[in-house]
Amino acid sequence: MTGPQTGPQTGPVTGPAPQPSATILVEPAPAVDEDWARDALLAEFGIEATVSPLVSERDRNFLARTADGDAFVVKVSNSAEDPDVVTMENDAMQHVATTAPDLPVPRLLARPSDQATAVVVEAPDERRHLMRVVTVLPGASVAHPLPARFAAELGASCARLANALRGFFHPAAGRKIEWDPRRIAMLRPHVSALHPERRQQITRFLDRLDGLPGLTESLPGWPLHADVTLSNVLASPDGTVTGLIDFGDLHHTARVCDLAIALASLLREAEDPWTASAEFLTGYQRHAPLEPAEAKVIGELVLARLVATVLISAWRSDLHTDNVAYVSENDEGSWRMLDRLTGISPEDLSLRFQRMCGTSRVAAAQRSSSGLLERRRSRLGGRLSPLFYREPLHVVRGDGPWLTTADGRRYLDAYNNVPVVGHAHPAVAQAMARQMATLNVHSRYLHENVVELAERIVATMPPGLDTCVFVNSGSEANDLAWRMATEYTGHRGAIVSDWAYHGVTEPTAAMSSNTWPEGHRPDHVATFASPYALAEGTAPGAAEAAARMAVAVEDLGHRGLAMTAIDSMFVSPGVLEPSDDFVAELVAHTRRAGGLFLADEVQAGYGRGGTNLWRFADFGVLPDFVTLGKPMGNGHPIAALVTRREIADRFTQVDEYFSTFGGNPVSCAAALTVLDIIEEGRLPARATEVGAHLRRGVETLADRHPDLVGEVRGHGLIAGIDVRDTEHSRGAAWLAERMRENGVLVSTTGRGDGVLKVRPPLVWDLGHVAVFLEALDRALNRGPEGAAYP
Structure with a gap:
């Protein structure tokens, strides 16, 4: 069908849809004008409007305004455009409208007669084209100089659009287009179209970029817009992005290619490209954090896009002499940026972008x-x-x-109780990263995380322990307990076990008897003998506890007892197993002396003891203070003091406590996730089973090496193994070195470091126990210099 001389004949065309017969970048744009577009709009969509032309690269676009003030864009596709590609663009826009309705992308109008969103029309030169009508978005082309906030806005918009397209699929997305920076090698034949002075520079860049397909083939990718450039972005005067238009380059590519295309467009116009890059990437990663492998190739992909721009411009300027201004509008900025990049090596450029993305630190630390x-x-x-x-x-x-x-x-880690649910647990890392990407402030603002964490911890405690204070370490928790105890009781003395450890602050170091110099004891701290087994092999009971506490209280003299503190597993004295009545009497004697009792669960808590979440609960006692630490954040610094409200209220009458980082949203996200994992994985019960198997295995080895291994103690997933000094051995420290050589990490504890301390993450299973026992067996069968025993 051929239209009359006065205007186009429009409507569905009898016969096939337009078939691509030439590359889209070579075929001339549709030979239609505003009069034709006006008539076509009325004939096909029933919209009467005034029409004015818009600039375009390979299509024809028109702005239509109705008498009622409605505005639309009429898009007439190049005759070389594959109809499936147009369908894909339409489907993609509709997909974004569904998955991210707040994103400012155009909405398609449907033809009233059949609800088609793309209709076949014939131009005066008898070429057939697909025509669409889309809504007009607010805003205008980005002003120059670029507004201060625009770089971050562009990055955020690019990421949000990429996220919205995730999950979209169309068979036509597999098309190969020249603008894809991965395919820069396709453009090498067009170097000859450049000015002779530029050919050598671009050839060197092309040689450098040969490896891009291999570097990007395994990176995350899906059908993406691939043209979020300044030409296709609308913004308000302050730089807020108000429109993302023109899905004409949509194809399946790597996500980082889509990013690099947008970033290259920004850098062509930015006054300071490195500041603009950092702001763009910050905005992007607020919505879509990049993988390290993606960050490594950003620089090269930006470079490839700039090279593609000047090559395609030179090539098409010769083909479309009537549209040179539009085709070459990005040349000046591209050459300016290419000249900036000429002196930067691929390695330096990659590192620069990795540092902006925050992905270089972990990789650097692994070398x-x-x-x-x-x-x-x-x-x-x-x-x-x-x-x-x-x-x-x-x-x-x-x-x-x-x-x-x-x-x-x-x-194999047999030592670290800090990563209680295992090193680098992905759920903990996920929770922390997402919270950090959302908010992290101190706890003097309301936030759900800190309140929920306090509620969940209190719910695990006996009635009466109803108040949580969050800090950063077990030392700080014990320090605060000491301050509260002295204020509440009016006394100034502390009692701890011999060879105890409670922290590194001045007050808690004074209560850490394992660090005291020989013959030294702080005047305000007294000790009682830890519950080592008695001569007859039994554990000391209530009578022994009472006698030992009586001596300690007397040693305090006029200071009086403010607080007794125990590590609920007596780890530092050698991993001891007190009887229930021994601990009960420690608590009772403390209260008779007017003091408060602290259960230090920093090493013993979070299911380490197996039976309960907290070891003190195994003894049936009710402490006045419970302190939590190391395992709480699985390696992230967070700790807590749990006490009674009356004690906290007394303290606040004369003082207050605030920790800038205590209870912050990220730390609490980590701690909440640790509790989730412990509960869902039933890790305390697992600790009981695995720990019992571990100690039985060590006892079997001890029977075979009675000259080297003595008593094996523990409860749940912890073991203290007495190691004897002999002519063949140098004790526990020697054995720890041998274990390291055998691929297992342990440490020592107890007076004189005579005890091998086995305190692994609670995710150990029986297979890990077998690895440990094999390494221990091999170590016990070696002499001090590595020779086998006779």
Whole structure:
């Protein structure tokens, strides 16, 4: 059908839809004008309007305004455009309207007669085209100079649109287009179209970019807009993005390619490209955090897009001399940015973008460094910050109960109770990352996380323990308990067990008898003998506890007893197992002396004891204070003091307590997730089973090596193994070194470090026990210098 001389003949065309016969970048744009568009709009969609042309690269676009003030864009596609691609664009816009209705993308109008959103029309030159009508969005082309907030807005909009398209599929998305930066090699033949002075520069870039397909093939990707550029973004005067238009380049590509296309467009116009890049990536990652492998290739993909811009411009300027201004409008900015990038190596450019994205730190810390030990000693105080083992381990990764060193060796962790649910637990990492990406402030604002965490912890405590105070470490929790106890009781004395550990602050260090110099005891602290087994092999009971406490109270003299503190597992004295009546008498004697009782669950809590979440509950006692620490955040610093409201109220009459980071949303997100994992995985019950199997296995080895191994103690998933000094052995420290050589990490405790301390993450299973026992068996069968026993 051919239209009359006065205007186009429109409507459904008898015969096939337009068939692509040439590349979209070569075929001339539709030969239609505003009069034709006006008539077509009325004939096909029943809309009477005035029409004016809009600029376009390969299609023809018109702005239509009705007498009622409604505005639409009439889009007439190039005859070389595949109809399936147009259908895909329409489907994509409708998909975004459903998945992200708040995103400012155009909405399609349907033809009243059949609800078609793309109709076939014939132009005066008899070429057939697909025509669509879409709504007009508010805003205008981005002003220059770019508004201050625009870079971040563009990044956020690009990410949000990418997220909205995730899950969209169409067969036509597999098309290959020249604008895809991964396919920059397709454009190499067009170098000859450049000015001779530029050909060598671009050829070097093309050689450098040859590997992009391989670098991007495994990166996240799906059908993406791939043209969120300044030409296709509308904004308000302050830089707020109000419209994302033109889905004409949509195809399946890597997400980071879609990002790089938008970023390249921004950098062409930015006064300071590096600041603009950082702001763009910050805005982007607020909605879609990038993977390290994506961040590594951003720079090269931006470079590829800039190269593609100048090559396609040079090529098409020769083909479409009537549209040179539009085709080449990005040349000046592209060349300016290409010149900036010429002197930057691929490695330096990659690192720069990785640092902006925050993905370089973890990777850098995983590399082996021969000078790392000396650097640490020179800046971390030498002996002030000691390391484990004679040959310190450079640990770079964790995974459940395993740690991996920089040389790639994997070690079973039999020591660290801090990652109670396993190193790098993905649920904890997920919770923290998402909360950190949303909000992290101190706890003087209302926030759900800190309240929920307090409620859940209190719900696990006996009645009366109803108040939580969040801090950053067990030391701080014990320190605060001490301050409250002295205020509540009016006394100034403390009682702890011998060889105890309760923290590193001045008050808690004074209560850590394992760090006292020989012959020294702070005047205000007295000790009682820990519940070591008696000579007859029985555990001390109430009578022994009463006698020991009486001596300690007397040692305090006029100071009086403010607080008695115990580690509920007596780990530092050697992992001891007190009887219920021994602990009950410690509590009763404390109260008779006018003091308060603290159960330090920093090492013992979170199901370590197996039977209950808290070890003190196994003894049937009610403390005045319970302190929680190390395992609480699975490696993230958070701790808590749980007490009675009356004690807290007395304290607040004369003082207050505030910790900037205590109870912050990120820390609480970690702690809540740890509780979730412990509950869902029934880890306390697992600790009972696995711990019993562990101790039985060690006892079997002890029977085979009675000269080396003595008593094996513990409850739940902890074990204290007495190691004897013999002519073949140097004790527990020697055995810990041998275990390290065998791929298992343990530590020592007890007076003189004579006890091997086994205190692994609660995710150990029987297979991990078998690995431990094999390593211990091998270690016990070696002499002090590695020789086998005779």
